[in-house]
Amino acid sequence: MSYLYYKKIAAGFIFFFLIYFTAFQTNAQIISKIIALVNGIPITQTDFQNRAKFIQSNNPNLNNNQVSNQTIDELINEAIKISAAKDIGITYSEETVRTNLDRQLRSQGTSLEDYSKLLQSNLINPETVIDQRIAAEVWQQYIIQKYRRLANINQDDIKAHKKDLISKESFHLQQLKISALSITKSFELAENIINNFESCAKNLSIYKDNLNITLEDMFDAKLSDVLEPFATFLEVKYDKFILPIQNIDDDIIVMINCTPKELPSEFQIENELIAKQLEFFGEKELRNLKQDSIIDFKN
Secondary structure, three states: OOHHHHHHHHHHHHHHHHHHOOOOOOOOOOOOOEEEEEOOEEEEHHHHHHHHHHHHHHOOOOOHHHHHHHHHHHHHHHHHHHHHHHHOOOOOOHHHHHHHHHHHHHHOOOOHHHHHHHHHHOOOOOHHHHHHHHHHHHHHHHHHHHHHHHOOOOHHHHHHHHHHHHHHOOEEEEEEEEOOOOHHHHHHHHHHHHHOOOOHHHHHHHHOOOOOEEEEEEEEEOHHHOOOOHHHHHHHOOOOOEOOOEEEOOEEEEEEEOOOOOOOOHHHHHHHHHHHHHHHHHHHHHHHHHHHOOEEEOO
């Protein structure tokens, strides 16, 4: 029986389970009929029921058909991932998976025990979440083991990504243009502004009535909105308040970045880009494995 055919009839399963069995408690009689074998790994009606309920609880706007299709896809993909990982000797500890999940949940203000109680109150067996995490963890190990050496990130990639991040940021800039003074006096005033800088708001109150200073605030400015050479300065000194003083057409310009940005370090960016490459490899690998897998749907 074909995969697409099964996905069509699976909507019947989800309707049956979610409508007629929602009154059952988690300790009710287990329904364990096998509905599919994926490389020898069974998917049961119970697996389907619990995952479908879990997906529907997180996506209440999905209709039965959509929940059904997502359930089938997830369970089959997870079986393929576990099968592939097992084939190259990757194992897992359910206790470690539970510990890692509990640590993550505690960082969010809850715990695995409390989360399990919440799922059970919605008639969802928490094991469906554990199964999901097991598949994700062994698959991560599989992809790293198979493709990490192919992930190739260089300094140009890191710089390009960082530039892209900066280009998406919005800046509050303050420009103080000093004019009608000698160059020497103008530079002295500029140095005084910089050396005594406290905040852009304070600048506004101090210099707004100074006849030799034209003060302009630019809110929500993108890097592309900023004229050179300040755009280049800002690209490099995005995390600093003061940009280099410039003499433009005999006016001395002090440009202040009122909202310095904190961007990921180069090491963090490198890891993020490697993760994206591995994700791409993972998607391609899963497609290939799916084509070669033996997926036997049961009537």
